[in-house]
Amino acid sequence: MKTIMVHSIHRGEGKTKIAKELAGYTQMQGNQVLLADLDFITDPHSRALGLPSSPNLEDLLKDIAEEAKNNPYFAIHFSEDRLSKYLLTHNTGLKVLSSENAKYLADDEEIAQKIRTVVRNLKQLPYDMLIIDTDSSNRDYNQVILDEADHVLIVMDNFRYNVKDLILYLHKLQDMDYSTENFKIVLNKVPDPVQVTIEEIEKESGLPVIGIVPVLDKTYQPSADTENVYLNVADPNNVDFINAIKKILDVL
Template structure:
């Protein structure tokens, strides 16, 4: 199973939307996908997909905590059936490990070990793709998740201050001994010609731009009776936003998941 982390160095870059749409696109092509929300600072995926609040990531972490009383974290194993008890089922067939808003988890002294245990167990599942959405902090628990991935997609725009921050972020990770060779960039809007060109962005950061996702055109009608924005998978209605869906498909092609 290929493991892809969707990350950003600033909040509100659109990584959650891209995470769920990438997961949904691959699921709708007949593959089996897990979308794991590891951002417990906010609760994007349950809201974004119109799913119940239980079970969720915190329930799984509590089970890991209980098992860690009698065994080391690296020895904590879950079967497929045990892990699936913590998943929510979207109508598309997508499996979602949802996260409630649990900011207190960030202060758990063992949270990095618990998330590593979570991700390593998820990676053993007999699925085709695991997409992990993180928060935007440079915390140790995120660094653990980034190193567990086959590919890390940094969602950003090409404004100069963002590019400068990305370069510093990558340098800091390298200085701490973390590998960033598996990092790539996904732009969250059509590049502004007054800002840094894609070629210069790639040169300055040393990262390849895997795709460009345009801003959604028009309003999106929710699939459920709710006030939540973007409650459904946009890729399930390609006729309404063809350029957006085509761009998501191009990123999927670059990932090589469907080949």
């Protein structure tokens, strides 16, 4: 199983959109994919994909907390059968661990260990790919996901302040002895020509830019009532968008 973390330095860069479309596209190509929404701060995938709001991450975390009364976190193993009870199924067959807003979890002193337990258990499942959506904070619970992921995709645009913040973020991680070797940049929207060029981004950050996802044409956006179950990659009209998603997956 290949594990891909979708992350960003700032909010609203398009993590959820890209995570969902990468997962949906891979699933539609005949693979078994699991999309885990480990963002309990913002927009739940249950809504993004028109799935019910439960079961969800919060249920799984509660059961992990129960198990942790008798076992250390590293020894908590859920069987495939048991884990599957927390997953939802999208109409493409994509499996989703959804998440509702549960901001209080960020104050849980053991949240990082719990999230690590979630990811380690998900990684045991017999899927081809695990895609993890995150929030944009630089918190301990996101750092454990960095540890567990095979690839970390940083979703951003090419604005100067964003590139600067990326470099600061990378330095901070490197100071803490995190490897950033498996980090890759995905530009969500075609680079603004007056901002930083791709060559400059790669040189300054040391990370490869592996994809440029165009902003979707409004005419091919779902209407309000179908937005829920909609995947942009499922609409053949979105030629450039689909090609961009495909190109990213080719690198991973």
